[in-house]
Amino acid sequence: MIHTYQIITAFMGSLGFSILFNIKGRKIGYAALGGMLAWVIYLLGGFWLSGEMMQYFVSAIIVTFYSEICARIEKTPATTFLTAAIIPLVPGRALYYTMSYAIDGKFGEFAEYGSYTVSIAVAIAAGIMVASSLARVFFALRSYEYRHHLM
């Protein structure tokens, strides 16, 4: 049940951020759906991936691809969709616990949660990196200029 709520609220959260980032028209829908997609993939990943970091990684990859495709459809920079869609993956909870342990002076838990937060951020970053690099090659191969150049 909590998962259904999470999927709905992931959609709403991304929708909210698309409005704050002043995305207009149809693009809001794409960005909000991207946020939902991010969390659905994360949850689905739990069924066959080995660990939480892999879930974040795979989810970031798919969301980045999604944003690149939407960017081509709407003819606008991919950052527009990616920034709003990646929001549900951002480790807000881990960051909060890291900091509250630091304030309490519980250094064991602080170190544990701190490295956990950093790992999530790195997993997301790695996912975006991999997907952007692949998308770059893929769309370059498809573009007319490139083929023309080869001939």
Place this chain on the structure above:
Amino acid sequence: MLTKELLSYILDIGEQMLVSGAEVNRVEDSISRICKAYDAKRVDVFTITSSIVVSIHLKSGNNLTQTRRILKYSTDFDKLDRLNNLSYHVCAHTPEAEYIRNEIEKIGTTRMYGPVVQYLVYGMIAGSFTIFYGGDLNDVAVSAVIGMILKLAITFIQRVDKNVFFVNILCSFVVGMLGFLLVRIGIGHSFDKIAIGNIMLLIPGLALTNSIRDIISGDTIAGLLRLSEAILVALSISFGFGLVSVFVGGMFK
């Protein structure tokens, strides 16, 4: 023909793009494409998060160099979209300087969502993420109200000082203080869920994604600058909460 005036408008396009949230690569690319479209022999653009430098060699043998210092950012993807279209248009049709100036002015006047919508959205985001991380109905209500107050606080504090760290420390202090009080009174149930919902509003998501995208496109300096800014913002959020614990004497449960 590239004149000083025209180059300054081209830089305006680049500057506005960077301010509204474009990656460094896109800014450099747009500027150099436009300059090439106006028959520059060679274009050297260097952009980091806080400055743009352009130097062009003209076919007539003259050189032109202009710089821009960027002091503040305000994310606006609608504006970025329009600027992006403008830069494609300029590349394709190489219009007069006058035309570019008018277009930039037109883009500058496009509207953000109204204040009522903004307040509601702050409430919605904070509430959503409180449910997302497992809060109950009371927590959602408290979190949404604090989200709206947070928006008020941001508007107010930014009038005094626009420094990002200062704003973040004070805002997270406001969030922490209100959350603590409302939980103490008994309206909210779990302080952590309420705080997390509101932290999502302050977290530097854009800086993080853009820094990664900059690093991939080879703009390591700009990427690292943004990354360290994101880390500093995260730190300043925790300083704000640290300040709360000083006032309330010890700990959040």
